[in-house]
Amino acid sequence: MSQPTGAETTGRYLVLMDDNSTAAGARELNRVAGINAASTADSATSEELAAADGVIFQDLGIAVVDAVPEQVSLLARAAEAPGPIAVVEPERVVRAYAVTAEQAAAAVDESVFTWGLQAVGANLSTATGKGVRVAVLDTGFTPAHGDYAGRTVLTNSFVAGESVDDAHGHGTHCVGSACGPRKPSLGGPGYGVAHEADIYAGKVLSNAGTGTDGGILAGIAWAVANNCAVISMSLGAAVRPGTPYSQIFEQAAERALARGTLIIAASGNESARPGVVAPVGHPANCPSILSVGAIDVHRAIAEFSCGTVDTVGQVDLVGPGVDVHSSWNKDPWHRRLRGTSMATPHVAGVAALISQKYNARGWELWARLMQSGRRLGLPSTDVGAGLVQAP
Structure with missing residues (x-):
């Protein structure tokens, strides 16, 4: 076993x-x-x-x-x-990968779009994600959020005894980066990469920000059954160097890809750079799950971002993951967070844009997403193919 x-x-x-x-x-x-x-x-x-x-x-x-x-x-x-x-x-047991970060992103004008949208080129793309289904498996979603008025958000809770309503905030933030608005009703910069994508919010983490493998698998099965092109998972569990990846999650990812669903997951926040680089966590360390690391506004690797340290797991791409502005579950309705959790929905949003533009699903979507990576002059063990770019 x-x-x-x-x-x-x-x-x-x-x-x-x-x-x-x-x-x-x-x-x-x-x-x-x-x-x-x-x-x-x-x-x-x-x-x-x-x-x-x-x-x-x-x-x-x-x-x-x-x-x-x-x-x-x-x-x-x-x-x-x-x-x-x-x-x-x-x-x-798995957990959300994010912490609060209140400082503003330096050296970037965020009056119209967040630095994250600008970094991945989403603000310049003609693609919107329209018609593409994106599942965000997290702590749920806050349906009362004014920025999503008029948007259809399909939801389901896989946490016993808890509705999909997000009392934590992490899930609403991740939904925002992946699929939020470009012109928020409640003010501030546009922050959603695939702002016209169909949102599927699955609650697999509790209001305390924790969950289990079983809840995640239930969410994956739901997303696959609903023909989602992309699954975004800003969650995971830390592993020790050399720990084998889960054969069960690997098979789940392979079977999802065969059905046209790409799973994108956060690499983890356990590093303390420059001294300690922790290995990519579970389940992002599976070969058939696309693993995402985090960079800051200066295109430097985030000090917390997990990296490739052995032959088990690797970072495939990176996205904006420091001082990321997005939707929140309560007044003032927006917040800045940091973590590979924030980088992951940026990559998922770009995946939706690519899926729309090229009608790409499954392994083709994976390949086109990897080809989009912009070289950063950093080791591939930290950033994989580079900073994801919108088509």
Whole structure:
């Protein structure tokens, strides 16, 4: 069984099933370990899901289950033998990647557009993201925000006992950078990269800013089922150097890409540069998830931005991630934050612009996004292909 070295876990488990073997995998869960899991393919009610031992995300071929040690041992044995159960992993705890930053961005006129929009060239692009579905999986969204009046925002909560309404703020901020307005109703500079994209806000982190692998997988399955071209995830868990990436999240990303959905995730904020460079965190360290680092207004790598330190995870692109102005969940309705969390929705927004312009999805969208990177004169271990650029 794969172990997430150094990660905080929940006591539940993720189970990966072989391609096209979800039904057989459900039967095997019951046969091997006596686990009765409800499937999203069966349109189970919330009561049925609560009564089951776990849930199977049909589109991903992944289950999240409650299991005692004896059952875990039986499942691990089944994963080592031929059959529909491929991998078993402990479920991790994940967190939002951002902190407050009140100072204004220096040396850039932000009277019309934020420095972030200018840095990625979104203010000069003719693309708007119109017709492209972008899912932001985070702490939810504040529907009462005046800047989004008239916008349709489709929402869903995957956090038990909490509505999608964002009592934290992080999710509303990330939605803003990815898909917010260019002419905010409540004043201030335009801050949304793909300002006409269709917004799908999935709550996978609680109002305290924490969540689990299972919640994220539920959000990914929802976004894939809704034909979203892009998923933005400003969240993760720290890992130690050399920790293997999650085989289950890698398969989820591969299966999403095969359905035309690109997952973009924050690399993490655990570095303390110049002395300490921490490895790319989970799940951004998966090869099929596009990992995003952060730069500041001077195009320097942010001191907190995680980097490529071994052969497991790498930074693919960077985006604006310091002193980023965007929407907030309460009055005064806008705030500046810093983190790879802020860089990630900028990249997701550019992905939506590229998807609209070239009708690109999946691996083609990944390739075009990587080709957009502007060289910064910094090590590729820190910035990957460079600063993402709008088409």
